[in-house]
Amino acid sequence: MNKQLFVAICACTIGALTLTACGGADASSDDGVTLKLVAADYGDKASNSSTAYWKDVAQRFTAANPKIKVDVQVINWNDIDSQVKTMIQSGNVPDILQTGGYADKVADNLLYRADEVLSVTTQANLIGSFAKAGEVDGTQYGIPFVSSARAFFYNKSVFAEAGITEVPKSWDDLEAAAEKIKAKVPGVTPYALPLGPEEAQGESLIWELGNSGGYTDSEGKYTLNSKANIEAFSWLKSNLVEPGLTYANPATTDRKTAFADFAAGKTAMLNGHPSLIQMSKDGKVDYGVAPIPGKTGALRSTLGVADWMMAFRDNGHKDEVRTFLDFAYSKENTLKFDEMYNLMPVTTDTLQEMTGNGKHKDLEPFFRLLPNAVFYPLGDTAWDAVSAEIKKSGGTAVTDPAKVLGELQKKAEDTVSDQ
Numbered sequence: 001m002n003k004q005l006f007v008a009i010c011a012c013t014i015g016a017l018t019l020t021a022c023g024g025a026d027a028s029s030d031d032g033v034t035l036k037l038v039a040a041d042y043g044d045k046a047s048n049s050s051t052a053y054w055k056d057v058a059q060r061f062t063a064a065n066p067k068i069k070v071d072v073q074v075i076n077w078n079d080i081d082s083q084v085k086t087m088i089q090s091g092n093v094p095d096i097l098q099t100g101g102y103a104d105k106v107a108d109n110l111l112y113r114a115d116e117v118l119s120v121t122t123q124a125n126l127i128g129s130f131a132k133a134g135e136v137d138g139t140q141y142g143i144p145f146v147s148s149a150r151a152f153f154y155n156k157s158v159f160a161e162a163g164i165t166e167v168p169k170s171w172d173d174l175e176a177a178a179e180k181i182k183a184k185v186p187g188v189t190p191y192a193l194p195l196g197p198e199e200a201q202g203e204s205l206i207w208e209l210g211n212s213g214g215y216t217d218s219e220g221k222y223t224l225n226s227k228a229n230i231e232a233f234s235w236l237k238s239n240l241v242e243p244g245l246t247y248a249n250p251a252t253t254d255r256k257t258a259f260a261d262f263a264a265g266k267t268a269m270l271n272g273h274p275s276l277i278q279m280s281k282d283g284k285v286d287y288g289v290a291p292i293p294g295k296t297g298a299l300r301s302t303l304g305v306a307d308w309m310m311a312f313r314d315n316g317h318k319d320e321v322r323t324f325l326d327f328a329y330s331k332e333n334t335l336k337f338d339e340m341y342n343l344m345p346v347t348t349d350t351l352q353e354m355t356g357n358g359k360h361k362d363l364e365p366f367f368r369l370l371p372n373a374v375f376y377p378l379g380d381t382a383w384d385a386v387s388a389e390i391k392k393s394g395g396t397a398v399t400d401p402a403k404v405l406g407e408l409q410k411k412a413e414d415t416v417s418d419q
Contacts, residue, residue, distance in 0.1 A: 032067035033320045038084060039098040040307065041074045042146075042275070042341045044256055050074050053337055061327045068320045078198055078254070081388060093314040095321055100387075102134065102142035102310045107381035107419060110312050114140040117311040117321045122329050130306050130346045136379050143309040143325070144346035146338060148273040149369045150206055150303040152293060156286040158268040161185050167290045169298045171210065171235060174269065178245040181268050192258035192270035193236065193246040195395030199255035201376070201387050204394050206271050206303050207232045209374060210294035215386075216377050222386065222412040225405035233401035235295075241398050251395030262287075273305070274342040277362050289365045304373025306346065344370065382415045389415075 037058070043049040051074040058070035073094075075083050080099050087093060088110070097105075105111050114134065115123060123131070126144060134142030154167060159177070162184045168174040178190035195203055208214055213228030223229070240246045247253045259276050261267040263283035271292055280287040291298035309328075311321045327333070334350045337343070339359075344366060345351045354360050355367065377383045389411050397404040 032069065033317055034069045034071055035095040035317060035320055035324060036071050036073070036315075037096045037098070037324075038073045038075065038080070038087070038094040040080050040100065041076045042343075044259065044279070048340070053340065057328055057333055061324055064327070065323060068323060070324060081384070093312050095315050095317050096309065096311055096324065098145055098307065098309045100307050101376075101378065101384040102308045103136055103379055103381045104384035105310060105312075106136045106141045110314065111141045112311045112313050112318060112321070114143050116318055117325055118143065118329075119322065119326050122326050125329070125347045125349060127346050127348055127351065133306055133375055133378050134308065136381060141310060142378065143311075145307045145309045146341075146343040147307075147346050147370065148275075148305045148343055149366045149373050150202065150271050150273055150292060150305075151365055151369060152290045153262060153270055153272045153276055153280070154288050154290070155188075155262070155265065155268045156288050158185050158188055158265070162268075167288065168269070168293045169291075170293055171239070171295050174293045175239045175245070177269070178240065179243075182245055185268070188265070189247060189261065189267040190245045190269060191240055192253075192261055192267040193240060193250040193398075194253045194255040194258040194270075195250040195398065196252050196254040196257075197391040197395075199258075200251075200392075200394040201390040202255075202303055202305065203271060204233075204390060204397070205374075205376070206292060207236060209301060209303065210292065210299060211235075212295075214374065216380075220377065220380065222409060222416070224386075224390075224412055225402070225409040230401045230405055232295075233397040233405065237398045237401065250398055253395075271303075274344065274363055274366050277342050289362075291369070301372045301374045302369045304370055304375050306375065306378070308378075381419060382412065385415045386412045 037054065039050060039054055041050045051072065054072045054074060058072050062069050084097060084099065102111065130144035130147060131140055134140045134144055158181060162180040164177050164180055168177050174191065181188055181190040193203065205215060208229045211228045211232040213226050213232055215222060215224060217223050241250060258267065258270050259272065259279055262270055262272070262276065263279040263285060265283065265285055292302055309325070329347060331347070331349045331353065334345060334347050335353055338345050338350060338354065342363065344363065345354060354363070376387065389408055393404060394408060
């Protein structure tokens with residue numbers, strides 16, 4: 001948050017409000033209420049930053065609701081979790097947050113229930129499976145914002161130049177294709193493996209799913225260092241990293257870099273989400289999309305991702321938040337955001353529009369994959385802390401799988417036991 005805004009907010013706390021946290025009732029006055037919205041940035045450059053989208057929504061909302069202003073702050077994915085944590089610790093709590101996880105906020109008793117800040121109509125419009133994923137112990141706190149699924153992207157031109165005639169279905173197929181690319185198409189990274197802090201939790205889970213592993217067992221207990229997970233990272237180390245078929249240091253490579261490289265024709269294969277489609281088109285890449293290769297064949301269950309909206313109780317602006325969220329979740333606004341980033345909707349009316357208007361043929365592979373998608377353990381109140389640890393060090397598992405995954409497992413167990 002910029003220093004001037006922080007000072008301005010804190011300066012408003014006077015008299016009887018001196019006992020109130022500094023981001024609370026000071027936002028209200030006889031002139032109305034100012035809501036603080038903090039959101040993640042889905043853009044990859046200034047021209048498509050989410051800042052423009054949210055400022056437009058805020059301006060149109062205030063034009064229709066003059067007594068409610070919205071202060072917008074958009075933060076990149078690498079920094080949003082840590083900055084929001086600092087905001088909460090300093091008492092500068094936002095009214096509305098849009099980011100990747102919500103359950104840790106529930107554990108700290110910070111959030112309104114979804115039914116407190118959504119009208120019956122807006123809540124009923126949420127796709128049921130995603131609304132369910134927003135629950136902790138049967139109560140919904142997380143409000144789904146956008147959804148996505150991961151699929152396998154490949155460069156058709158590079159494949160043709162390397163003499164690859166079939167899309168890889170297994171890990172062995174992928175390795176064989178990568179070897180051909182390295183030998184016949186110099187200057188192109190065969191497989192982009194982004195295990196840096198932006199995407200470590202997603203790319204890791206995809207590969208673990210490929211070996212029938214994952215983050216938790218059927219009872220919801222963490223299994224980060226399971227035999228299947230260690231085997232998956234050992235395969236990556238021996239078959240992609242050490243032979244030089246991917247980045248020299250995947251643990252420091254972010255998804256943004258991998259996507260940009262694919263869109264520039266600098267890498268031939270990677271796991272991506274729908275926003276890579278438009279990037280590939282802009283880069284004139286002749287791309288294909290297929291199910292993700294697993295150890296013995298293409299995955300039936302891919303990684304599904306839902307990002308979340310949530311409302312904080314600290315400032316007490318429940319009614320104003322409800323008014324804003326009902327506006328933000330209108331079909332006009334959700335459709336605009338989903339189409340801007342080629343993401344998939346979480347509301348019924350927008351899903352019907354996107355599947356029925358004939359404008360989204362390129363999303364059909366993802367629509368087919370999403371019903372069988374596996375999600376992060378979003379309802380686990382320890383997940384955000386565990387996810388943060390995976391982002392921080394999970395990528396280094398390609399150097400010493402058993403050691404790194406064992407350390408992550410211990411941290412996960414300690415986090416759970418501390419709650």
